[in-house]
Amino acid sequence: MFQEILSTADIELIHQASMKLLANVGVEFPHEEALAVFKKHGFKAEGTRVYLSEDQVMKALETVPAQFTIHARNPERNVTVGDGTPVYAPGYGAPFLVDVEVGKRAPTMEDYHTLARLAHALPNQDMSGILLVEPGGVPSGTAYLQMLHAHMVHSDKPFIGSAEGEVGARHTFEMANILFGGELDRPVTICLVNSLSPLGYSTEMLGALLEYARARQPVVIAALMMGGSTGPITLAGVLATQNAELLAGITLSQLISPGTPVVYGSTSTNIDMKSGALAIGSPELSQMVIAHAQLARHYGMPSRGGGSLTDASYPDAQAGFESMMGLLTTVNSGISFVLHAAGILSSYLAFSYEKFVLDDEICGMVRRLHEGIVVDPETVAYDVIAKVGPGGNYLMETQTIKRCRTEFWQPNLCDRAGLEGWMQGGRQTAVDRARARWQKLVAAHEDPPMDETTARQLNDFVEERIK
Amino acid sequence: MFQEILSTADIELIHQASMKLLANVGVEFPHEEALAVFKKHGFKAEGTRVYLSEDQVMKALETVPAQFTIHARNPERNVTVGDGTPVYAPGYGAPFLVDVEVGKRAPTMEDYHTLARLAHALPNQDMSGILLVEPGGVPSGTAYLQMLHAHMVHSDKPFIGSAEGEVGARHTFEMANILFGGELDRPVTICLVNSLSPLGYSTEMLGALLEYARARQPVVIAALMMGGSTGPITLAGVLATQNAELLAGITLSQLISPGTPVVYGSTSTNIDMKSGALAIGSPELSQMVIAHAQLARHYGMPSRGGGSLTDASYPDAQAGFESMMGLLTTVNSGISFVLHAAGILSSYLAFSYEKFVLDDEICGMVRRLHEGIVVDPETVAYDVIAKVGPGGNYLMETQTIKRCRTEFWQPNLCDRAGLEGWMQGGRQTAVDRARARWQKLVAAHEDPPMDETTARQLNDFVEERIK
Numbered sequence: 001m002f003q004e005i006l007s008t009a010d011i012e013l014i015h016q017a018s019m020k021l022l023a024n025v026g027v028e029f030p031h032e033e034a035l036a037v038f039k040k041h042g043f044k045a046e047g048t049r050v051y052l053s054e055d056q057v058m059k060a061l062e063t064v065p066a067q068f069t070i071h072a073r074n075p076e077r078n079v080t081v082g083d084g085t086p087v088y089a090p091g092y093g094a095p096f097l098v099d100v101e102v103g104k105r106a107p108t109m110e111d112y113h114t115l116a117r118l119a120h121a122l123p124n125q126d127m128s129g130i131l132l133v134e135p136g137g138v139p140s141g142t143a144y145l146q147m148l149h150a151h152m153v154h155s156d157k158p159f160i161g162s163a164e165g166e167v168g169a170r171h172t173f174e175m176a177n178i179l180f181g182g183e184l185d186r187p188v189t190i191c192l193v194n195s196l197s198p199l200g201y202s203t204e205m206l207g208a209l210l211e212y213a214r215a216r217q218p219v220v221i222a223a224l225m226m227g228g229s230t231g232p233i234t235l236a237g238v239l240a241t242q243n244a245e246l247l248a249g250i251t252l253s254q255l256i257s258p259g260t261p262v263v264y265g266s267t268s269t270n271i272d273m274k275s276g277a278l279a280i281g282s283p284e285l286s287q288m289v290i291a292h293a294q295l296a297r298h299y300g301m302p303s304r305g306g307g308s309l310t311d312a313s314y315p316d317a318q319a320g321f322e323s324m325m326g327l328l329t330t331v332n333s334g335i336s337f338v339l340h341a342a343g344i345l346s347s348y349l350a351f352s353y354e355k356f357v358l359d360d361e362i363c364g365m366v367r368r369l370h371e372g373i374v375v376d377p378e379t380v381a382y383d384v385i386a387k388v389g390p391g392g393n394y395l396m397e398t399q400t401i402k403r404c405r406t407e408f409w410q411p412n413l414c415d416r417a418g419l420e421g422w423m424q425g426g427r428q429t430a431v432d433r434a435r436a437r438w439q440k441l442v443a444a445h446e447d448p449p450m451d452e453t454t455a456r457q458l459n460d461f462v463e464e465r466i467k
Numbered sequence: 468m469f470q471e472i473l474s475t476a477d478i479e480l481i482h483q484a485s486m487k488l489l490a491n492v493g494v495e496f497p498h499e500e501a502l503a504v505f506k507k508h509g510f511k512a513e514g515t516r517v518y519l520s521e522d523q524v525m526k527a528l529e530t531v532p533a534q535f536t537i538h539a540r541n542p543e544r545n546v547t548v549g550d551g552t553p554v555y556a557p558g559y560g561a562p563f564l565v566d567v568e569v570g571k572r573a574p575t576m577e578d579y580h581t582l583a584r585l586a587h588a589l590p591n592q593d594m595s596g597i598l599l600v601e602p603g604g605v606p607s608g609t610a611y612l613q614m615l616h617a618h619m620v621h622s623d624k625p626f627i628g629s630a631e632g633e634v635g636a637r638h639t640f641e642m643a644n645i646l647f648g649g650e651l652d653r654p655v656t657i658c659l660v661n662s663l664s665p666l667g668y669s670t671e672m673l674g675a676l677l678e679y680a681r682a683r684q685p686v687v688i689a690a691l692m693m694g695g696s697t698g699p700i701t702l703a704g705v706l707a708t709q710n711a712e713l714l715a716g717i718t719l720s721q722l723i724s725p726g727t728p729v730v731y732g733s734t735s736t737n738i739d740m741k742s743g744a745l746a747i748g749s750p751e752l753s754q755m756v757i758a759h760a761q762l763a764r765h766y767g768m769p770s771r772g773g774g775s776l777t778d779a780s781y782p783d784a785q786a787g788f789e790s791m792m793g794l795l796t797t798v799n800s801g802i803s804f805v806l807h808a809a810g811i812l813s814s815y816l817a818f819s820y821e822k823f824v825l826d827d828e829i830c831g832m833v834r835r836l837h838e839g840i841v842v843d844p845e846t847v848a849y850d851v852i853a854k855v856g857p858g859g860n861y862l863m864e865t866q867t868i869k870r871c872r873t874e875f876w877q878p879n880l881c882d883r884a885g886l887e888g889w890m891q892g893g894r895q896t897a898v899d900r901a902r903a904r905w906q907k908l909v910a911a912h913e914d915p916p917m918d919e920t921t922a923r924q925l926n927d928f929v930e931e932r933i934k
Contacts (some may be wrong), residue, residue: 003470003799005839005840006840006842007842009842010840010842013843013844013847014842014847015841017847017849017852019586019852020849020853021849021852024851024853024874025852025856026857027634028857028858029859043881049857051600055731057510080876096886098886101699103835103889103894104886104890105888112613126637142479161771196858198852198855198857198858198859199855199856199857199858200858200863202859208756212853227875228861228862228867228871228874229860229861229862230860230861231861232848232851232852232861232864232866232867232871233861233864233866233867233874234841234845234847234848234866234870234874235840236840236841236842236843236845236846236847237846237847237848237851237852239840239842239854240847240848241852252763270874270875272823272875272883273871273872273875274877274883275883275884275885276862277883277884277885279883281881282875282876283832283833283835283836283876284876286836287836287839287840290598291840291863303882309572311881311882311883311885312881312882312897313672313882313884313885313886313889313890314889314894314896315784316783316787316896316897316898317782317783317784317786317787317822317825317896317897317898317901318787318825318880318881318882318897319474319784319787319897320783320784320785320786320787320788320790320791320882321787321788321790321791321825321828321829321832322787322791323788324787324788324789324791324792324795325791325795325832325833325836328791328792328796329795329836331724332470332799346885346886346889347883347885349885349886350886356489358784358785358788361788362788365749365750365788366750366792366793368750369750369792369796372472372754373472373473373477373702373703373758374701374752375473375474375476375477375480375481375704375706376480376703377480378701379473379701379702379703379704380480380481380484380701380704380707381699381701381703381704381707382487382488382704382707383701384699384704384716385484385488385492385665385707385708386487386491386492388492389492389665389666390492390494390495390516390665390666390667391495391663391666391667392665393696393697394695394696394697394698394699394700395695395696395743397699397700399699399700399701400695400699400700403700403701404695404700404740405740407693407695407700407701407737407740408694408737408739408740408746408749408751409739409749409750409751413728413785414741414748414778414779414785414789415778415785416741416742416744416746416748416778416814417742417744417780417804418742418778418780418813418814418816419563419565419571419780419813419816420571421814422570422780423570423571423780427570427780427781429781429783429784430779430781430783430784430785430786431783431784434784448892466469
């Protein structure tokens, strides 16, 4: 049903290599509490290096939920990760914006609020995100509080939590407690923990992982291995190495708190061997996504990978075709959680307002494609076809009129005016239409209703900490 | 292995509806010889309407080859249709060009020669095509002779034959006789015969079909049904109707000459219900392509469908993502023959030099994606990974150096310069790079060698007929 690229034998070879790496080479966990957890459960550890046996890993994986729901403050916006349909979330972590007028520029907190409003308004983004860009002009140590606040206020879609160590995690939960009005008893956010390839984790990320696991809030554990520099030049080698990294981190999550929702994640890809730069619009990225989704299914876990990804620095044809290759392959492969579903340019270095709405259109198209074709006596429509007969026209048929508003996907910004219409309309490009659309959406945005006490408490919480 | 959208039961429902249509409603064949062939074989015919029973159709399909080779004058350029890999051919039949400077303009014969040279130069186009655009400034009745000549002279890739009735077909064979130096004893071209939806064929197309079948030269028989106007508004209904049309035409080809290579083709899609315009960048187009490829496999025939298709009138992000959705789905679905693999804009109304090279890049990316991932002990590379260990780098490893030039796909025009590089390079867009690339390719083009006698005979043949 889902697209595949690995045979059963391929998966077994990769699995065996990962198990040998975990047992013989080990993984770096430079965090005292993490090391203590491993040791308490009888894992071999030397310094910060932990060694894991196949039995230990496979036992830990048994408690990973195959799917879970992230609750939003508006229950209609809840999302389920791992049910066979993709959850789309915006781009994450871009240090820059690309402005179609001036090119590269630094994002401000004002940009951040605009982007958070847009994340709410765009119809195909299921989550509103966090860290869409890294806003300047605010203290960097507490910027995540202002970002969390922006998502909680401007949107009732589920948000992504902070991964800024133990403190970022705890602040996320405290703010969520205010937003949901009580102690958290179910998943209300998700956090992105990245490994430090090859075969390690950073202290900060482990801090976040421990807190999320203790709170039983979901965590994506993902590798971004660069094949040819931080990973082997062969994709099979990248898969084996990142699989070892990921399974080690996932094992830790289950040791801390069995049943913690975790997602098996990857954004690993090749580097361009001419420049050494990360290549996220490459066919290799898509190959990795397919293989990664297969491995996740093999282990019975939800997956994260892919997105609307490009190496282009402007929302042009390259950005369009690379992003569609990435996103369509992501969904064809059955990936559960799609971070970077919209907005990314320049190999994760930049976010773009125009790309955000263009990619949201891609998300909608791909979703519609996967709804399939209904084949039943009514849709096969023998009687209609026989009645119209050879040379006839269906425009005025009752069936056509009845279904004309609902049968087909309707674009939000794709041009279908035709050649003459395009000439008469002043030869607008997709960027022109995208800009008009985001400006209109932002102008029309209204924050979803929030009771005054909650609003004040959230505001006070953030104000007190950013002074 | 290939992407699917229909269940076995869906296929059976569609098949049964088609069979009922063929038996009870019939198909229009307004061509005396075609009617005579049907009658001679015992088919029921009334006026120009032919009725086909399931037995008659299924018997005719038995002689359709599952695959066939089209021979080029350079045998290294031969292509096989139906072997499980796609054959890419350029866009076809565009009445206009889109010039990035001025927009819509009429193509000249000079444009035609430039495009034919480009079709030869582009690395991912397997055939050089015909009727890339409809050139103005030459007598329209004999323009196909000049086009055939352009493809034969500028390229040694296989060309597509003329479908301009009996005469176009015969001239194609006579010119091929000159080119190949003797009577045709194997497929050396392929012709595009379109049905006239719903449930009919034009006299001219039937003329071409008869000649190609008699000469045992391959024919694509394809429907372009517009769901909601020339076809039912439901995709299942479109599939049932076009399947009836196509099987009727294919039956005729096998009655004339059993074993004639034919391709089961479709470019059917929905219309935009707001404008009534054809929508070829739609998700419905992609859904139709997947279903069509499945039906072709069900009947054991090679298929044609999809391509790098867009409704955009400029090679922008929309053109990029719509074209990638179409082409990637086409290849994922296992379509055998991909007409319109490159160059099309504005719902088939226009061809673009820049889009031609951008789409060729898409073709290459998709082909590379389908090469898969090699998983064996050498590529899994346990020893290399164990040696590098946690925190290490692979850049200087022997394996990396050995494979650094060959392991990954190399773009021809995708920008991987990064954000700073893009800013410093003057913020070029994909259109800028595409223009530079096609101009360079055309400037560097040299016609493949051709002996003087053949060149003179081809030239004389065309000159005599266009006076």
